[in-house]
Amino acid sequence: MSTNTITTQKVNFKVFRFNADNDYLPYYENYTMDVTSEEVVLDILNRIKWDHDGSFSYRRSCRHGICGACAIKVNGRSTLACKESMTTMIEYFGNEITLEPLSTKRAIKDMIIDKADFWEKHASVTPYLVADIDECPSCENLVSPHDAEELNEADLCIQCGACHYACPAVEINSDFFGPAAFAAAYRFEADVRDNDANRLSYVNEEKQGVWDCVKCYECAEVCPKDINPIDKITKLHQMAFKKGVAKNNVATRHAVGFLHSIKKHGLLDEGGLVLYSEGPSIVKHIPVALQMFKKGKIVMPWNMPKSDKLDEIQKLIKSSSTVKF
Amino acid sequence: MKKLKYALFTGCTAKQSTPEQMMSTMAVARKLDIEMIELTEASCCGASHLQDYDDFLSLVLNARNIAYAEKHGLTMVTICNTCQLNTAMTKHRLDNNADLKAKVNEKLAEIGLEYKGTSNVIHFLYAIIDDFGLDKIKEMVVKPLSQFNIAPFYGCHNIRPSELHNESHKTKENPYNPTSLDDLIIACGAKNVDYEEKNKCCGFHVELQAPHTAAVLTGNAIAGATDQNADMMVTPCPLCHLKLDTQTKHASEAIGREVSLPVLHMQQMVGLALGCTPAELGLQHHVTDVNFI
Ligand code: SF4
Ligand code: SF4
Ligand code: SF4
Ligand code: FES
Numbered sequence: 001m002s003t004n005t006i007t008t009q010k011v012n013f014k015v016f017r018f019n020a021d022n023d024y025l026p027y028y029e030n031y032t033m034d035v036t037s038e039e040v041v042l043d044i045l046n047r048i049k050w051d052h053d054g055s056f057s058y059r060r061s062c063r064h065g066i067c068g069a070c071a072i073k074v075n076g077r078s079t080l081a082c083k084e085s086m087t088t089m090i091e092y093f094g095n096e097i098t099l100e101p102l103s104t105k106r107a108i109k110d111m112i113i114d115k116a117d118f119w120e121k122h123a124s125v126t127p128y129l130v131a132d133i134d135e136c137p138s139c140e141n142l143v144s145p146h147d148a149e150e151l152n153e154a155d156l157c158i159q160c161g162a163c164h165y166a167c168p169a170v171e172i173n174s175d176f177f178g179p180a181a182f183a184a185a186y187r188f189e190a191d192v193r194d195n196d197a198n199r200l201s202y203v204n205e206e207k208q209g210v211w212d213c214v215k216c217y218e219c220a221e222v223c224p225k226d227i228n229p230i231d232k233i234t235k236l237h238q239m240a241f242k243k244g245v246a247k248n249n250v251a252t253r254h255a256v257g258f259l260h261s262i263k264k265h266g267l268l269d270e271g272g273l274v275l276y277s278e279g280p281s282i283v284k285h286i287p288v289a290l291q292m293f294k295k296g297k298i299v300m301p302w303n304m305p306k307s308d309k310l311d312e313i314q315k316l317i318k319s320s321s322t323v324k325f
Numbered sequence: 326m327k328k329l330k331y332a333l334f335t336g337c338t339a340k341q342s343t344p345e346q347m348m349s350t351m352a353v354a355r356k357l358d359i360e361m362i363e364l365t366e367a368s369c370c371g372a373s374h375l376q377d378y379d380d381f382l383s384l385v386l387n388a389r390n391i392a393y394a395e396k397h398g399l400t401m402v403t404i405c406n407t408c409q410l411n412t413a414m415t416k417h418r419l420d421n422n423a424d425l426k427a428k429v430n431e432k433l434a435e436i437g438l439e440y441k442g443t444s445n446v447i448h449f450l451y452a453i454i455d456d457f458g459l460d461k462i463k464e465m466v467v468k469p470l471s472q473f474n475i476a477p478f479y480g481c482h483n484i485r486p487s488e489l490h491n492e493s494h495k496t497k498e499n500p501y502n503p504t505s506l507d508d509l510i511i512a513c514g515a516k517n518v519d520y521e522e523k524n525k526c527c528g529f530h531v532e533l534q535a536p537h538t539a540a541v542l543t544g545n546a547i548a549g550a551t552d553q554n555a556d557m558m559v560t561p562c563p564l565c566h567l568k569l570d571t572q573t574k575h576a577s578e579a580i581g582r583e584v585s586l587p588v589l590h591m592q593q594m595v596g597l598a599l600g601c602t603p604a605e606l607g608l609q610h611h612v613t614d615v616n617f618i
Contacts, residue, residue, distance in 0.1 A: 076521075077501050092501055168526055172538045212535040214542065215373055216526035217485035221500050228486075237377035251534035258375040262386070268337040268369040277533050288571055288612075295610050297342045297571075305340045308365040312436040313386065320385040320432045323378055 007037045011090065015048060016100040017056075018107045026107060028098075029053070035086050042070055042081040044099070045111065058111035065224060068160035072111050073100045078162035080224040102165035118161045121177045125185040125203055130196035147192045154187035154232055156225050163219035163229050175208040179219035179229030182210055186232035189239060201245040203236055210236045211251035241323045253277045256325050263317050266307025271298060329456055330360040331402040332394035332444070334412065336563070337369050339404060343563040345607025349592035350404050350449060352606055356465070356599045357457055361402070364393050370411040373530065381428075387415035388429045388440040396438075400445045402452050404592070406562035407530075409448045410482035413489045416446055445493050448483055450561040450591055454505055455495040462512050467600040469514025473557060473618075475594065476518040476550035476586075477506035478569065480562035481526050500524065506591065510559065513598035522549035527568040537579060543568045544580035557587040557615070559594045566590055571612045587615040 011033060018026035031052055033044065042060055049056040059069040063082045070081040075093040089097060099111070106113040133141060163179040164170055170178040177185075185203045188194045203209050210233045219229040237255070240246040254277040261269045261276075271289075275282050292298050299305070307313060339347040354361050367390040369375070371383040391412060394401035403409040419426040420442045430439055447455075453462065484490065484500040491497055498505055503524055507517040527546055528539030547569060550558050560566050566588055573585040589597075593606045597618060608615050 075501070092499055168542060169535070169538055172541045173535065206534070212531060212538060214526050214528055214535070214538060215530045216481045218526075220486045234377055238380055241378055254533050255374045255378040258369065258371055259378060262369050262375070266368045267340065268372065270337065270341050274533065288574070291612050292342065292571055295612055296344060297610060297612070299341045307368050312366070312389070313368045315436055316385050316389065316432060317382065319435055320382045321379055322381045325378070
């Protein structure tokens with residue numbers, strides 16, 4: 001079959017409808033349409049509005065994956081409507097497609113949500129360059145290609161919110177800044193011209209900061225611009241240790257504890273890690289630990305297994321460590 | 326078919342808090358006549374926490390582990406999603422960055438090793454499905470689990486980021502609609518349960534620093550499976566298993582609803598269907614009782 005052939009198939013769309021001004025509860029409307037292999041999700045939104053119901057509302061502007069306005073959820077997956085091909089969606093989910101706003105809880109009208117939480121969090125990480133730059137410079141403020149690479153394309157984020165509303169930590173912990181805000185924080189922390197003194201420690205605070213990321217990789221998977229926010233989050237962790245702003249708390253000790261344990265055993269000493277991370281607060285883990293002990297799930301310190309050739313591991317730790325805490 | 330042979334990277338939990346995972350892995354390997362060479366020299370993968378502290382060191386340590394598999398000339402098999410992530414991520418980064426690979430090899434040379442990039446890294450789940458074959462497992466089932474509705478819990482790091490998966494696996498897993506574990510449940514004669522949380526996170530990695538978030542995620546997963554009439558859950562990840570099996574009290578408190586389901590390791594489910602005994606599979610090591618099976 002030639003790749004140029006346009007194919008058509010029937011798709012049933014279940015579409016989230018809600019008008020905060022009139023409706024007490026949201027409802028779903030069904031539309032069946034012939035979808036061609038050339039169409040993107042935004043074409044479907046347009047056709048619902050043009051052919052079925054003129055009151056249907058959604059955001060879009062550039063139609064080129066640049067403005068970030070059109071992000072919605074297709075079968076629970078955050079996506080940029082103007083970029084996502086329907087063929088891929090059908091491949092993923094079959095012919096029953098559900099269209100919902102990024103956050104049903106924050107819906108105002110159909111696909112349109114109140115994105116205030118996203119923007120507040122974005123604003124709170126100082127998402128701009130802080131630098132003492134001469135107002136009348138005599139030459140350009142050059143950034144070498146090598147230094148520019150350090151941004152790791154974090155500057156390409158279009159603030160579409162796809163990652164933010166796919167993040168389970170954002171959903172549960174309303175203080176958590178979320179993947180897009182962290183990507184923005186990283187973008188300026190990695191900029192050689194920036195000299196903001198507070199941003200890095202601010203995004204390392206407990207509850208709101210990077211340490212509450214559950215490492216699920218949802219953000220990396222959904223991002224239409226391949227920003228890979230969790231990669232930036234990992235880099236913010238590393239920067240905090242490198243620049244000495246990491247506080248001594250349960251989260252940082254949990255990371256450092258791995259090093260101590262590997263140095264001693266090659267393997268992770270699970271009990272030792274919890275003790276090292278929690279300190280005296282370890283008492284709260286005792287009930288579960290007792291249950292686990294009864295089932296033979298806890299190895300006593302004197303029985304802790306060790307890797308063979310531990311000397312090699314220790315040698316590498318000595319020669320390859322790049323951080324001190 | 327040629328006898329399958331792998332280099333087994335056990336990870337740390339298999340030696341400590343989930344002994345049943347080690348037991349059932351070996352039991353299934355025996356049944357399927359798969360030879361496992363245990364990488365006893367391997368270190369911890371860093372579990373993505375050492376990675377937060379010292380990126381380069383964690384690359385070097387993981388490259389060393391893979392180098393041992395390469396020395397045997399074998400594919401490395403992992404039995405933990407997070408080990409899979411960190412090992413496959415190391416491989417991905419070194420194979421795509423010659424400078425980085427050279428820097429890492431400079432360190433490995435100190436102990437007489439070299440990372441070449443010749444060994445593939447796959448999770449045991451995909452080894453038995455892709456290399457051994459789902460149909461063959463199906464044929465070997467002697468005790469079909471036909472009376473059970475089993476809810477698959479995939480665990481993040483086997484399915485996301487999908488770029489790693491696409492590189493090293495024969496059949497691509499769709500992170501939004503994964504099927505491998507469902508297929509395996511069906512092959513074992515049970516009914517697979519579809520529920521929203523099956524490809525979501527269990528919260529394990531923030532259990533200490535964000536206990537509430539972690540507990541809600543665990544609670545939601547068990548509740549989701551329960552509401553779709555699951556009799557039990559099954560997972561390929563020992564960390565997910567620890568969360569779902571041992572943390573039900575905190576999970577119940579966090580979501581304001583009493584939740585608890587028996588949770589099998591993927592290997593235990595297959596082992597049961599293939600006729601292994603409960604003791605061989607370590608069913609006595611669960612906190613939430615599974616011995617009724
Ligand atoms: S990181 Fe990606 S998904 Fe998140 S807001 Fe930016 S462009 Fe959108
Ligand atoms: S990896 Fe972290 S930031 Fe990204 S979606 Fe998961 S919890 Fe959120
Ligand atoms: S599901 Fe849980 S243990 Fe498994 S990979 Fe995700 S966070 Fe880690
Ligand atoms: S319409 Fe601008 S990004 Fe889709």
